[in-house]
Amino acid sequence: MFSKFLKYNKPINMFIEAYRPWFMKRKLLYTIREYSKLSYLHNNGKEPLRALTLGQLLENTCKDFGDTISIISCHQDKRMTYNELLIEADRLAAGLGRLGFRKGDKIGLWAPNSVEWYVTFMACARAGFILVPLNPYYEKMEMEYSMKKVEMDALIAPNIFRKRNLYDIIRSICPDLSNESKKRINNPNLPSLKYVIMLGDNNLEGTYSYNDILNMADDKSISAVKKSQASIDTDDPCYIMFTSGTTGFPKAPVLSHFSAVNNAYFIGKRNHFGEKQHTLCISNPLFHAYGSVLGLVSCINYGTTAVLPSEKFDAEKQLEAMKKHECTVVYGTPTMYVDLTNLQEIRNETFKLEIAVTGGAPCSPHLFKKIKSTLGVKKLKSIFGLTETTGSTFQSLSNDDDERITNTVGYLQDHLEVKVVDAEGHIVTRGVPGELCIRGYSLLSSYYKDEEKTRSQIDSAGSYWVKTRDIFIIDEQGYGKIVGRLKDMIIRGGENIYPKEIEDYLNTHPDIIDSQVIGLPHERFGEEICACLRTKDNKQLTREDLQSFCEGTVAPFKIPSIVKILNDFPKTGTGKVNKMELRKLYAN
Structure with a gap:
């Protein structure tokens, strides 16, 4: 219609043609203004990403914080310095090497929070094994699925967890385990599985004990682990970390050393880890990214002490641990904080907490205020991420006020890119809800042996974005807010x-x-x-x-x-x- 108007109105058409550069400039400025209103962010970051593996990171940390306590496990009454952690990790890596395991082999860890969990984690990183953390509450069907899904080479587990006999569950999956006199498994149901290793000193049929493996290490095999650090690439897989699996069987994202080291560094920085010597209380399960990456790997980046109050979340034991060990930072999910604050209202303990971080699920403004008042923390922090993005995508900044912290999940993490799209994949304007999509260094490299699921994250332009299924809003200042889950709407x-x-x-x-x-x-x-x-x-x-x-x-x-x-x-x-x-x- 407008073109016909111009056709029959030559004077107006001549005027527009004469001043086309001016109109084009105005249009460009208009486009820039409109673009800035879109729900798209790219945080370039002020510090470069670091080319380190987890094993190299631990070695570097020992140079500056070797005598600092790395871990305190209250329920085990154990503690370990960073130097001791490195020595023990190399011993375990060397023992596994003597048993025949090589770089790229997948080591399942079916265990609750413990010192041994941390050592196994670091041993896998030092040897180039791929750690497969597993939920200790898994039953037979979930375990068998997970072991087959990732083609597991070894399984490390305690005999008993919460009155459940894990050894019996393993035997129900691998019935001939107790008949294996040489302890090398040859089971058609699990063709990749070579050995089962039980935590503790129990010599159960068909298995090695954790201490057996440590004692296999000798000077030559330990030296080989140390020399192997240069052969492990930063982009090599470090984890296969199963998702929560609330809608059927869990997915199996593959995560790299590079993503874990760097994401944890920027997480720790926003939690002020580099400003003083902090002590972090972690009740989150270590088999999840919140406990291991946001927790343990952030601690390694800054030589921070991690405190494990119990093998699983227990509000009473956590209050005792925070008081006894003078924790300055605490992590938790909203459900954990509900129980902590309710118990604290009764006990009225005095802590030295400075920072409380909440993530894993949306936290209400009311609960934020209750955390601050009952636990006496000076600063609250929100954090948001997915297993597929290694840990954190959004996180509170150091100078955010309470309004920002309680009503958003923070600002985009360094070196990441996000957009919020509608059902057709178009970027919506700021303040409009849509699905959050994420791109950057911290993304999973793939879903293990699931090309279809991996391809589903590639958009029509051929770009690799993780589609979160979270209904999200980016406000005018670039802060994120969770509205809900697409499946929960x-x-x-x-x-x-x-x-x-x-x-x-x-x-x-x-x-x-x-x-x-x-x-x-x-x-x-x-x-x-x-x-x-x-x-x-x-x-x-x-x-x-x-x-x-x-x-x-x-x-x-x-x-x-x-x-x-x-x-x-x-x-x-x-x-x-x-x-x-x-x-x-x-x-x-």
Whole structure:
């Protein structure tokens, strides 16, 4: 229409042609202004990335912090300096080498938090083995799937965990294990599996003990481990770290030395690790990136001491550990902090905490304030990432105020690139929700033996982006905010409803400890909103109670019409609430 207008209005057309450069310049400026409004960020970073393997990083740390305590395991009553950690890791790597393992072999570690977990982690890094951390709560079906999926060469595990006999589970997967007099496994069901190694001194049939492997090391094999550091490339795989697996069997992202070393460095920097000698309390499971990369590898980067209060999260033992060892930094998921703050309100302990970091799941502003007031921390930090991105993608900056920290997951991590897209893959404008996509050095190299899943992360332009399935907003200042998960979004009568918005408000109710909002099938609306609540003293709140509390603040169509009171929520092994299980529980 406009071209026809110009065709029959030659004077106007001549005017535009005469001043085309001016119009083009204006259009360019307009394009730049419009581009800056898009939900796209690229943080170039002020420091270069470092070409180091995890084994080289530990060796460098020992030069400056060799006599510093690297790990304190409260439940084991053990501690180890960085020099001792390196020596023990090289012994274990050498012992495994004498058993026949070589660079690239996959070592499964099916164990809870412990000193041995840390040593095994570093031994694999020093020898070029690929560590496969496994959830100690896995049962037979999950273990067998994981061992076959990654073609595991060895499995290291304790005999007993939480009254569960892990050795019996292993034997149920590998029935002829107890008949293997030479301890070399030859099982058609698991053709790659060569040896099973049990933590401790137990000499169980068909297995080696952890100490057996340490004692196999000699000067020659230890020297070979030290010389091998130059042959391990920074881009070599370091982990195959299974995802949480809340929607069927977990995926198996392959992560490199380079991504772990560098992501952990920038995480530690934003947590002020380089400014003074900190002591970090870690209750997060080490088989997850939060515990191992954000925790242990960040500590190695800065010579920081890590404290393990217990083999799994225990609020009482964590409070005791933070007090006894004068921890200055604490990590946790929102569900962990709910239990910690509730117990602290009763015990009223005095700590030396300076920083509390929360991640793994969205944290409500109400819980942030409670963490600060009950634990007495000076600074709160938000952190957001995925297993596929090694650890952190967004994290609070050092000078962020409480408003930024409690209402966002922070600013984009150094040297990473993100965009938020709509259902068609187009970048949305700032402040508009869409799916978060991530690109950069910290991304997984692939999903192990899953080309189809790996290819699914490549966009139409041939670029490799990790599609997070998180509904995300990037604000005008470039800070990120989680709105929810695509699979958690509720569609009620054609309205898109994000549970986190409702949860954040419900958590301010004086009788509610924690809330999880889910969608349940409804004949008329498609889905109806259900509020699953943990309440103080199991107080029974009704639908009418919530409607009264939400009225005037929450839109009527977002107010839950179904209320369920629970003692606890089902969780994944990493401490995240499993909403899929909640939906299954109440779907009928």
